[in-house]
Amino acid sequence: MKAVIYARYSSDNQREESITAQIRACTEYAERNGHSIIKIYTDEAKSAQTDDRPGFLKMMSEIKGNLVKPDFLIVHKIDRFARNRYDSAFYKRELRKAGVLVQSVLEHLDDSPESIILESVLEGMAEYYSKNLAREVMKGMRETALKAKHTGGLPPLGFDVDKDKNYIINESEAPAVRMIFEMRDAGHGYNSIRDALHKHGYKTKLGKPFGKNSLHEILRNKKYIGTYVFNRSASKTPDGKRNNHLSKSPEEVIEIPNAIPAIIPENLFWRVQNKMNQNKKLRSTGGHKAKVVYLLSGLIWCGECGKRMVGSSSTYKTRVTRETRQRYYYLCNNADRTKTCINKKINKRTIEEYVINKLKQGIFSEEAMTGLAEKLYTHYSNIKKETAGEGDYLKKELDKVDRQIKNIVDAIAEGTVVIRAFAEKLKSLENEKTTLESRYQEWLIKQQEQIVSKEKILEVLNTYRQALNSDDPLVVKQVIERFVKDVKINTDTIEVNLMVSVHTTGGGGGS
Template identity: 50%
Template sequence: MKAAIYARYSSDNQREESIDAQIRAIKDFASHNNIQIVKIYTDEARSATTDDRPQFLQMIKDSEFNIFNTVIVHKLDRFSRNRYDSAFYKKKLKDNHVKLISVLEHLDDSPESIILESVLEGMAEYYSINLSREVMKGMKETALQCKHTGGTPPLGYDVNPDKTYCINEKEANAIRLIFQMYASGTGYTPIIDKLNDLGYKSKTGKSFGKNSLYGILTNEKYRGVYIFNKSSKKINGKRNSHKIKSEDEIIKIEGGMPEIISEDLWKRVKIKMDSNKINKGANTAKAIYLLSGLIYCGKCGSAMTGNRRYAGRNKSLYETYECSNRKRTKQCDMKAINKDYVEQVVIDDLYNNIFSDSAIENIVPDIFAFISEQNKIINEDIKIYKKELADIQTKIDNMLDAIANGFYNSSMKEKSDQLETRKTTLLIRINEAEREAKLNSPTEDMIKKYLKKDSDIKQKSLENKKKVIQTHVQKITVYEDRITTDTIVSLIGGGDGCRTRVRK
């Protein structure tokens, strides 16, 4: 078995050495299981809540080339703290015939293990959200004092030692030029050309672009208003200045910033920007396909993809899933299936078999029994580690006694170093195993709460419905006369793992 290591540390109370500790533990695990390590990927000071991780994405890409057939992480939250991203990237690995293994979580391919993995990911996601909430609390206190909360200050400003803002006059001249030219009717391209001719750069030293101009022209800080927590984040964690949070989430303090442009200039720019907005028609709206990447044709096995078209005398809108093989090569005659119908089948199955009160009562005991078995394995590992540690300590003591009695030769130093290295590794493994046995043992009540938080799946927004489906559904197969949905817990208690609905 050939494996790649993925290790990561973020800035939340972790240091660079934690990557070394992860790699050391993974290599030890690999050597005890006859696994060959062929590549190591590491991301430093990167959060698992975002896929803005260069080495992680490189690993996903490399999984296509049969370099390795296994990815080993120290713990599942090193892979992702977001259930949706975790499910998405694990599916990519699975499609490339690559298995994900966690050193600390003893998981296998059984349905109980799969749902436990989902529970652990959910708990890690909760931890990440809770941590973000605590960090945000501290940042809000700083913001109420109109102080810098971190990151790069806006162009035109510097940060004083006490974290208050001051004007950077050279950069502020670029800001004034941008507002004055735009207010006078000049478009983005001539403004960018003028800035480049004058040698102005963005805060990061790059040339200006249309997006950076939009961000400047809509930034109220330049008119003296302190703003915090205004823009939302994209799925990959980056700021999206075009998507604004609700007013009750934003901290806005008039006069909280040194003013670079006048109120009159700001109003003139705003009026012009509002008049230039293009109202998008309803025909440009994009449908959200809840089953993307999960739905397959029962005739030829190809993936089914979303299709949106207007047809008939009244140009009615039809949204369907179609066999990609039929669409591409015409070699399959499977008919398209109505999007709303098949999505409702899957949502009903998830509710009835996972999230309803009766389903939860049936599932939880099996999951908890599996957890108990896994804890036995962890405790057995601890016993083995402690026995080996005791044996090594005896050898070290005997060697020290021999040296004290004058029996010393040059090979003893090398042997002593080997024993001490193994001792350090075992101490780390014991500490981590004991911690995992204590922390990663969800009670039946915790598992119930985890499942019940998605019991309102039928009322969730389309985006949240998609996240739940992508997390809990492995595969949907559409035949001419039926639809089968295969969920991560449908095998618990026996059966073929499918819930079947007669196709309309």
């Protein structure tokens, strides 16, 4: 069997040797399981909270494009793959389509239903860890912000930061900021402002030509009138994207007037804001229609012909007001394209509510969650017992490396070898020992601490239950994809198969 390795370390684990240790552990895991490694992908100092990881995206592209054809993707731990459950579900589904299974060295999960759900629990815990870490980091940043000091990153155009993290004016960049505001106040558009900046040789903070987005950010930034602002931009969406034009609620934002040097007068800033707001209203056409999310896409199948069912829609006019409205449903792909299937389309809202109710009854009722937590904990305990031998293996390897180091040191001390000839070998053995010690300590912690308890599993299941009631359809879809294996629509029955059965059958019922 062929396999690829993915390894990364993030900004909260700034150890370059972490990559080496992960690759070594993954390689040994592959050898023990008879897999041959065909390629290794890495990302250094990248968070798994989003998919903005060049090595990871290259790996996905090459697998989907059949440039590499592995049977397995090996990671050191589940959280090396993704700490965001939405991304994790999406990419694992893409890998399954390509015939690739994800395997973790430290979490020995198989393809059983229990392992699939346990993996969701572990990913939920990893995401909790990541968000908790971000929250702790935010606490420290807020303390810095309350003193109106720079909290990190690149300061805005026109500002520098001194050794005490205070904002100071960059006199070579400030004229560009004043030109941008004065031209916008005089009625010039973005293109005209951009051309004028280029003509005068002005660049962005990164030394690049100005674009419309960079101009917009500058024109909206209150720091230019001396108001310190922190935590303004809205949080990322479930798919890891951020819209810097959106702001958080006022109570979450820290604003301190007259806290830093001003580059432009306040009256100029507010005139520009009024003009921008008026233009925004003029451009508004009543808002964009929200994109319809089909919660069961990829999971719903025709029980009559076995083909996939797809989301579709049609328009109709109301009888009284003759208002045009949209009707949404799922229909058999075969019936729609070839007319060879007798199955009828089914109302989108009806079937989605039916599936959600099945989940609430079969997995997310109090009784079902208690039973599932018990089942998952037993499964996890069995996995933990199976990995107990990993400590013996690591201790044996450590003893072997220690003996080799001792032999070389003794030989050097006795003068029977040339130091230069063995220096490189000694350095290599010391590096190997460091890696093994790190892995052994990680194994010890894993054995000694109760990483997964029944209570922790119930906590994670509760977060999924709450997510199932979310107003965000993407969040609901994520839960459905985690816990529903498939949905089969027959002409007179509906069958919902859950990933794992607890005290119910996991099956469906009549339509």
